[in-house]
Amino acid sequence: MVLYKHGETLYQGTKKLIAENLDKLANEYIVPAFPTHVDADPLEKAQAGELLLKAVRKVWDDHTSSLSKLRDVLKYMDRVYTKSKQVPEIWDAGLLSFIEHIVRAPIQGHIISAVLNQLFDERADVSVYKRDLEPVLLRESEAFYQKEGSHLLETCDAAEYLRRVESRLDQEESRAHHFLSSQTSLPLRRILEEKLISPHLSTIISMPNSGLDVMIDLDKIDDLARLYRLFVMVPAGIPTLRKALRETIIRRGRDINSASLSLEGEEAQEDEDVEKSSKAKGKGKARAGNAGSQVLSLALKWVQDVLDMKDKFDKTWSGAFQSDRDVESSTNEAFEAFINMHEKAPEFISLFIDDNLKKGLKGKTDAEVDTVLDKTITIFRFLADKDVFERYYKGHLAKRLRLGRSVSDDAERNMLAKLKVECGYQFTQKLEGMFHDMKISAETMQAYRNHLATTSAPDVEISVIVMTSTFWPMSHSGSPCNFPAELLKTAKSFEQFYLSRHSGRRLTWQPSLGNADIRARFNSRTHDLNVSTYALVILLLFEDLADGTSLSYQDIKSATAIPDTDLQRNLQSLACAKYKILKKHPYGRDVNPEDSFTFNADFSAPLQKIKISTVAARVESTDERKETKDRVEEERRHQTEACIVRIMKNRKHMTHNDLVSEVARQLSSRFQPNPLNIKKRIEGLIEREYLERCEDRKSYNYLA
Template structure:
């Protein structure tokens, strides 16, 4: 008989059959409600938070979460109404303190309540789409306390009153302000903006509108800007101490609009203290403040730039057009450099090296420098003066600085080829007379010009230096070939100048003394014997000579004179008295040059080796000249310069201009051919525009002249007109 089978052991789920007391929810809520009251009444020390948490947990667990949540809302609302009445009853300055204290208490209470109801907050609230406990507490504080009919406006007024008092110099409780404003921000950005910021900005605009009007009527420009800057800094400081950082841009915009933008035209044009007066008196601090403040508002810097540009242009125009200033070219250019230095300093120290202002300054200088057609000549004369005499008490480095500044003026010139023409003449005189402070300085300037305008611009200038070196070697060879044979003949130093590199012009040959002719012929024979296919012509207008002269009582001097002056003085070796007409016939020196020579020999005090009768500065054909036996000088070597205007006379200037215009013609034609060769066909206006652009680095081509050169090229069959469209040109290959 088999044993009975044992059934397997089974574990069944525990069936919770606990019966909940019908009054459980009510009793539990009463415990929790009492705890909330105690928390708000500052009696939380006697509460068991663990037990309270368990009660709240069980209520949610037993599906009484809705009762718990609604009870919380009612209880908190009740307490907040009491708090609101307490705050409303606070008088004067105690109002904010009471509000701040109650807010701090509410936050502490809210934290404890949140801890007790943590389970509800994590389960019931999200599943039933309710507001979390902390956020609920903030919303109830906003609706019941802050937005109560008696508190809302009063809070706004109190906060704005404190700001007003602080703006007027009173000390306020910034800590209290910070706490109250932070309360508004904690309640939500919209609360802060609607309940404070919006009205704060409106009231501030009115405040600064009235204040700026008062300041503009009583302050000069510098003082007004100082006050505006101070107000801006105060508002930024105010934000950093107790306002929302996002308010900074808004309140500063209010100050900028009311104190700067609304009055910027008035400030800039103030008669005795505006921008022009600041510029005249080098008010760098005030100018810097104006730049920084106007930089903050739309079109602010544009107004400053326009007024500055207009003033600089007018100032420069007056300088350029002043007849008295034009009498001294060196002083004229120095004043331009001083003006440039002045405004460079303004832009550096006050305008933060703003490129816009630097461009405006460059544009202004380019405008007024080119109003005077003689600016290229004067700038070259200035360079000539500095490279001849140097700068008193300074070294070569300082000369470099001056040359760099001059190059800036050179960049402004529209007729750089005119400058080149004069510069070649002045450089030639310096090199031939040996009167230059430094070859390094000369070459440095040529490098600067090459960098600015290219190799073609300076190729002839560099050729002049090459000729000087070659001439030195040639003279050594010449005297080596003569040996002891030379004897007591005059010493000759010749500079052989390459035609085309030097600004030599065909000038009438003066009659050299026979002693000089002999040695000149010897050199000519030597040079042509060593170089085939070359031709020499003497440029007597460009030479100098050293003469040994004996005056009364046997007093001897060495006279440094021009070649023309030498020819005149050596006539008196064989004559006691000569008229101007006789001297002209004997020497064949052009009469205009001769008169200048005679003036320098007879009419300059301390250099009058000749006497003139009648004595006057003007020279006529019948004036008589005598050797001055009584001439004395404390120097053994006496330099007698030629009386000559530092700047060209009007006829000379016209002649130079004509030569420049002639030189431009082939350059314009070359540009036209280059353009047409690459484009094949081009309309007339486009040809003018492209030629002008291509030649702009050297000079500003005249459209009329360009048109004439086009006609010339058509005649020579480089170009032709289109048979249909007469304004269209074609390149003929």
């Protein structure tokens, strides 16, 4: 028909057919379902509305089914006629007819009313759930989990309790998702948290044989991770965990400290008992370096125990506590607390580093040593008195450098770099100066050997380290000692050479820091001995004496001028230790001013080369420890005053509180200054007119 120009007739006829079919469907389905009582009962009204909507849906389904078939038949008309005439396609025209004949008045109002009633009914169902069902569900759940929590605590250990609670949470989440309103999930979860977790935080952590301590001891990472996941759900969970971790770390740390102190006390008592026994019998055996070796063994054990504990808690923190920064802060505070409870912590840490940087360590590669030192730095970081550590470290480093005992120059400088990162360049300035002195000394000795090659060389070969007095831990005046003629000649030769190259300088010999290699002839064989410079001077006194000739303690002291303390230690090393190069009369462990000594010509040992270690000085007495503490306090006073002047020179004017805070901040890398001491130093600087107090009495000005 479209081809024969009858498209209009076909289009209009189809629309008429659609309208007639809609009227037929309306009379068949909608009219019987049309509401008849406007003011009917709400229930009847709702039922009538539902019937009307079902009738409309029936008509809609039939109508769209018919339209679909018509569209298939009239595709050509839609493609040609409707586009040329710009009229709706037959599908769209059919939808418009449905709106006109079915949806609009007089039925439109009733359809809208029926839809609204359906919505109101749906809302009413939710309201009933929220008003009647959910409160009962939550109330019963609360009572159930109240009993459940008590029951589980009585029947389960900590790990099992946590597993049950986590399982309950998962079950309720699934139950709410499948059977309840999604809105019930959150209040139900809160009930579980309030009844199974919040009230029992401390109980779970402190359960005997299964709580936090046991989980940590047995490396129960999964259980600890579960504990963290559950604790993080409630507000008090993480604070409770942090407190418990801090307490357990400090308790464990105190045990390590106590073990160290008790071992030290036992060994000190043992030494005292041996000494008393020796005196009673009139004889004894000195143990060279005994006190020093005891301190070293205690230090190594203490530091290793602390490192092992730090490793354990680091693994727990990363593996179970999701690297929680708040938890890390608490563990660090705890380590800092117990480490600073041990008065020898600075010395022990320095000894541990010293032991790892010495030559001759077995079973450790450079990488392993570096790893250990990295871990040690984490403990060093917790030290409050870093200036005390520096004092010990400087002494240990000086000994390694003087005796050539460093595992490598790179390892030493790597350690210095670590300390520099932690404390700044001022902390390592003197330590780096020691390395510089070693380098310059090596160059100087090479130049001196070249010089000797062109002149008459002394009989004794010498190797000198020229140490800047402000860098090295030593007496500025030098220890007195009368060198034998052959040693004095060699010393003068080097001194003249050095001063010819460095005018205006003064050399002070430090025999207490030196050592010597000598060849000694005994009846059975010859031995090469490595001894201290003092021991060398003592042994040379016996060189020209007849066999069996003795020298008294006073004779040796007069001839050598060695101080009593050093003289006794060196005589003890030569006559009372493992290798008895001299004989002491009377035989005994300690050296007294009444003793006399002879050369032991009958000495023999299986080794050709023998090192005679100087008997270590005793552990500091109470008076010596007080003297050391006083020296540290004196240094701190100078550092505090220098810091105050430096700050005020830069700022010119500061309030008291700001100045104290800034001084404490800048000095914290070395030690923790007391605000009262800072105030005293400020008063001292005011008296010396470096500062002046302002009229407000609360601030200061810098005086140029």
